[in-house]
Amino acid sequence: MDKSTFEDRKVINGSMHASLKHDSAHKHVTGAADYIDDIPEPANLLHGALGLSDRAHAEILGMDLSAVSSYPGVVWVFTGKDVPGVNDVSSNGKHDEPLLTETLVEFHGQPMFAVIATSRDIARRAARLAKVEYRDLPHWSDIDGALANGGAVVYDPMTLKRGEPEIEMAKAQHRVKAQMRIGGQEHFYLESHIAMAVPGEDDEVIVWSSTQHPSEIQHIVGHVLNIPSNAVTVNVRRMGGGFGGKETQGNQFAALAAIAAKKLGRAVKFRPDRDEDMIATGKRHDFLVDYEVGFDDDGRIHAVDATYAARCGFSSDLSGPVTDRALFHADSSYFYPHVHLVSKPLKTHTVSNTAFRGFGGPQGMVGGERMIEEIAYALGKDPLEIRKLNFYGQPGSNRTLTPYHQEVEDNIIHRIVEELETSADYQARRKAIIEFNRGSRFIRKGIALTPVKFGISFTMTAFNQAGALVHVYQDGSIHLNHGGTEMGQGLYTKVAQVLADAFQVDIDRVKITATTTAKVPNTSATAASSGSDLNGMAAFDAARQIKERLVAFAAQKWNVEPSDIMFLPNRVRIGDKEIPFPDFINQAYFARVQLSAAGFYKTPDIHWDRKAGRGMPFFYFAYGASCTEVSIDTLTGEYLIDRTDILHDVGRSLNPAIDIGQVEGAFVQGMGWLTTEELWWDAKGRLRTHAPSTYKIPLASDRPKVFNVRLAEWSENPAATIGRSKAVGEPPFMLAISVLEALSMAVASVADYKICPRLDAPATPERVLMAVERLKEM
Structure with a gap:
């Protein structure tokens, strides 16, 4: 038999490891790529719209839908009572997420009923005519409110512990205790959620859904229709972006379309408006991190104690695994000799937050990098010096055990960082920036080089x-x-x-x-970079x-x-x-x-015991590093990203052209999360940043003016993956932490780098300006 293996193949015009174009690239550019809304519409197609609540937390005392039903062109209006099976679209079996809520509203914009009409415009107009009688209940829409009202959780918290942090923290030469806020993020996929259901014979139904998880849609549709999975066929040719937002959030649209299609015997399509999509679907979790770090005179970490509290929304969704993964990455690339980490997945009266590229890992990693910053400013040292001092050791050292007791056996972060430090000329540029800041009255610069170590695998073993x-x-x-x-x-x-x-x-x-x-x-879902x-x-x-x-x-x-x-x-x-x-x-x-x-x-060799906080949840780690230089205006807080250099590890790349595109895109998306993308709910629990007019994603003009991206071509995954490659979807997202850290250095220059600015994310110009003014007063 052919003895060659997938590790050492060399083939023309079709091999792994070749830079081939995306199969649909030409269709994307010309508009020839078919998305669900481009599929020729079946005869007599009907359209659906959501009837959304206008309270954050209230009992539903009554709903008068007569004006909705009588609106010309409306074919059917249905509520949770009309669901043939179980009125639930939860993704984790907790049955805490009604498809259409019947008696209790738990966030502003929660679906209460659905309208089916002959056109999308008619359905949306009719949905606004409902008269709903409420009895308002107390509500809270943020982490502070949740903690102040008892701190109810939507999922059991997780604890990771190794060593004796309680005892050893007190022995540290230096201790810093503080808090950091990390904002959420809207997925802002180009194609909004959409589903089209076509009824078939007997109990059969075909669903076209913009989803990352067809099998879950299949299960949910069967669940709400009370039919077996073999009666449901779910098709997905392509999505116009997902980023985790279409892992669970497509459930409700597919379920509603399927119910209406089977009831009416006609094809039904649901495509929410962008505002409705943003209001009614979940986002990246925002976090409040309370941390204490003990360290010695050199800056070596001795002990860490941190709590990661998250705004999760009204139901559990994926908040348990997301907050778990935040703890898995709270170590970033650093060895903590003694560590205690706790998650708090808090219930709030907001839409249930969900998966987003990195799945909690970015929030955990930002918290870990903040602790490095604290040490550096407390000791008057370069944060990169502190980073390198605390990196996990090479295999065989006594500094390779994570807080969840997995050995880091494939560590290449030292080489990645050293190569980037040299190629980006970090030391000379940092010295020049410090000199520039001494003589500049209003414009200040900053530079930061930050690492990435990201675990690859679903932490739910069965999904692998x-x-x-x-x-x-x-x-x-x-x-x-x-x-x-x-x-x-x-x-x-x-x-x-x-x-x-x-x-x-x-x-x-x-x-x-x-x-x-x-x-x-x-x-399994196309998620977890797997x-x-x-x-x-x-x-x-x-x-x-x-x-x-x-x-x-x-x-x-x-x-x-x-x-x-x-x-x-x-x-x-x-x-x-x-x-x-x-x-x-x-x-x-x-x-x-x-x-x-x-x-x-x-996937072989992985296992995880959540209760014990021990195991090997990840098959391997992907690594990377980025170096970013910024300039800020201390009078306005405005800033520019002057230059970014990236060296990223994808193992032996399956397709270098596609992988570089993924790294570039992930970095810019991460940059948006940490700088411009700000979610805001008002006192009534209404999301006010619900459209492009009020929510700022990065523009082409926001990208680094000089943007150098390289893959670590020498890297080869020691784990037996396909072609010895590594995942590339999520890990490069965290490269953008270098932007936040560079902004922090620029702000710190106002106080001669002696005080950690404690810049919260997103570091909007307003926050940068406030941080500058705060340091000026110290």
Whole structure:
């Protein structure tokens, strides 16, 4: 049999590790890419709209929907009482998230009823005519309010502990105790949530959904309709962005569309307006971090004690795992000899927050980097010096154990940081910046070099599995389907490269088909940066099965040893002869060789005991570092990102062009989170930043003026991943922490770098100005 492996393949025009274009890039640019709203509409299509509450917390005493029902063009209005199955769309089995609330409103904008009409405009207009009688109840929309009102949680808190932090903190030469606020973030995907349901025979229904988790949509639709999963088919060709916002939040739109479609016997589409989408769907969790850190005269950390409280919203959603992952990354890249970390997933009267790129990891990491800042300013040292002093040690040292008791065995953060420090000329630039600040009255500069260490795997062990279906047709063309979803990140292209590489054929021989629950069942969400890892390996497994059959066929037909058979670019060598791949496949078909296989993969070696706070939740770590220089105006708080240099680890890249794009995009999105994207609820619990006019995502003009991005080409994942690659979706998001830290240094210059500015995120110009003024008064 062909002895080459997926680690050392070298193929023309289709291999892994080649910079191939995104399969839909030309369609994105020309507008030819079909999204759900571009699908030709079925005959007699109906449209749905949500009826939203205008209270943050209240009992529903009565709803008069007569004006809604009688509005011209309205076909049906339904409430939670009309749900055939269970009126719940919770993603975790806690049954705490009603599809349509019936008696109790728990956030402003909560869906109470749905309107089905002949047009989207009619449905939206009619929904506003409802007359609802409420009895108002006390409400709180932020972390402070939740803590002041008893601190109820939506999920059991988690504790991580190692060593004796209570005793050892008191022995530290220096101690700092403080607090940091870290804001949330709107996903702001280009394509809003959307679902279209088409009724079928008997109990069947087909749902097109913009979702990262087709199998969950399948389960939820079956749940609300009281039908088995085999009656529900969910299809996803592509999403116009997801970023975690479409992992669970698409449930309600798909469920509503399916209920109406089966009730009325007509196709139904739900596409909320941008304002409604932002009001009624969850966001990144904002955190309040209370921390205490003990350290010595050199800046070496001795003990850490921190509590990560999060605004979670009215229901649990994914808040438990999100706050867990915040604790998993509260160490950032640093070894804590003695550590105690606690999560507080707090209930608030706001929409339930949900997954967002990094899944709590960024918030945990920002808290860890703040503690490094505290030490540096307390001792009058360069924060990079403190960072390097506290990095996890190399394997074999006594500084490799995380707070959750997993050994860091693949540590390359030292090399990553040292290379970037040199290539970005950090030391000389920092010295020049300090000199510049001495002579500049109003403009101050800052520079920071920050690391990233991010764990890869779902912390729910069962989610670390994937399936793929591969068909090889008589003409040698290949059909690929897997459980991963495409949201612009290039997953389809990467997995197609894996398959083309396995068969040694050109990439254009592989047809990438829409994700569907009808082909690959029980899939996990495309999340946790594991899409390529899981689905790539599943596709490789399917190819392996087919190739084994082909090799057995060839060995028998041509009377050669399996070792004499080799797949070469677009041909197969059998002994001393070579046959074009299509001809070889055609002969295999006539010999009745099975040319289809279902592949499967599950991540090995991982396990996690949440109650004990111990285990190996991550298969490996991805690393990176970024160096950012900024300029601030101390009179207005305005700032510019002058330059950013990035060196990021993706192992042996499956597709360097796509991976660099992911790093660039993640950095800019992270920069937006930490600088301009501010969520604000008013005293009545209303989200006031609910549109592009009131919520500022980064513009092209906000990007670093000089932006240098490199991959660590020498890196190769020691874990047995597909092609020895590493995940790239989430880890580079945290590279943007260098922007916040650089702004902090610029502010600190006002007080000669002797005081930690304690700049909260997002560091809007207002916050930068207030921090400057605060330091001037000290």
